[in-house]
Amino acid sequence: AQSVTQPDIHITVSEGASLELRCNYSYGATPYLFWYVQSPGQGLQLLLKYFSGDTLVQGIKGFEAEFKRSQSSFNLRKPSVHWSDAAEYFCAVVGGGYQKVTFGTGTKLQVIP
Amino acid sequence: SAVISQKPSRDICQRGTSLTIQCQVDSQVTMMFWYRQQPGQSLTLIATANQGSEATYESGFVIDKFPISRPNLTFSTLTVSNMSPEDSSIYLCSAVGTGGTEAFFGQGTRLTVV
Numbered sequence A: 001a002q003s004v005t006q007p008d009i010h011i012t013v014s015e016g017a018s019l020e021l022r023c024n025y026s027y028g029a030t031p032y033l034f035w036y037v038q039s040p041g042q043g044l045q046l047l048l049k050y051f052s053g054d055t056l057v058q059g060i061k062g063f064e065a066e067f068k069r070s071q072s073s074f075n076l077r078k079p080s081v082h083w084s085d086a087a088e089y090f091c092a093v094v095g096g097g098y099q100k101v102t103f104g105t106g107t108k109l110q111v112i113p
Numbered sequence B: 001s002a003v004i005s006q007k008p009s010r011d012i013c014q015r016g017t018s019l020t021i022q023c024q025v026d027s028q029v030t031m032m033f034w035y036r037q038q039p040g041q042s043l044t045l046i047a048t049a050n051q052g053s054e055a056t057y058e059s060g061f062v063i064d065k066f067p068i069s070r071p072n073l074t075f076s077t078l079t080v081s082n083m084s085p086e087d088s089s090i091y092l093c094s095a096v097g098t099g100g101t102e103a104f105f106g107q108g109t110r111l112t113v114v
Helices: none
Strands: A003-005 A010-014 A019-021 A024-026 A032-038 A044-050 A056-058 A064-068 A073-078 A087-094 A101-103 A107-112 B004-007 B010-013 B019-025 B031-037 B043-049 B068-072 B075-080 B089-096 B103-105 B109-113
Touching: A003 A087, A003 A101, A010 A019, A019 A107, A024 A073, A032 A064, A032 A073, A044 A056, A044 A064, A044 A073, A044 B103, A073 A087, A101 B043, B004 B089, B019 B031, B019 B089, B031 B075, B043 B068, B043 B075, B075 B089
Parallel strands: A010 A107, B010 B109
Antiparallel strands: A003 A024, A019 A073, A032 A044, A032 A087, A056 A064, A064 A073, A087 A101, A087 A107, B004 B019, B019 B075, B031 B043, B031 B089, B068 B075, B089 B103, B089 B109
16 A cells, blocks of 8 residues: 655744755555645645656746655755745655545644744 | 635534535546545545445545535535544545546635534
């Protein structure tokens, strides 16, 4: 069965600093990988996704993620964090053929001035 | 893309009662799902809503507690039955478009059981 691990429950960064959120997945074949963001009181918004091809994917709001098969990782990065990026971030994996989405436990990002 | 409207957005209910949550998608979608997000937790899949047939439930969730309907390709309901305080959560509807490359989410229903 597929699974996702986000080892960091909570991260605090200063505004303008770089950010990396970690995600490790477990799946037998090539997975479909996603990063979602959830602002307080809001639904989920897709930041970016990886299906195949270039392992570095660009998303909205200046985010990018890199798929590393050898490490079973799909870490999310942003070179300069803005205060509005404070939210909870979820990594997710889907099996081939688009079945159910399995989410990680989430990482709550706090941005300090 | 698909826009999902979910209602109610929030409710406070008495224990022992039931609440039905509605999910409307603005375009035809292949698959619809219902998730629960307990306070401070991630999202857990409750079930896949199948059009015209019984929903497919995940381990730990049963039809008697969470009956689901999906009468057509754009609409589904989730009922939380005989509620207890432990059912206090955010319930989210999700849909996958015909392209099958992205899951869209509603804004969620914040349920508090007192």
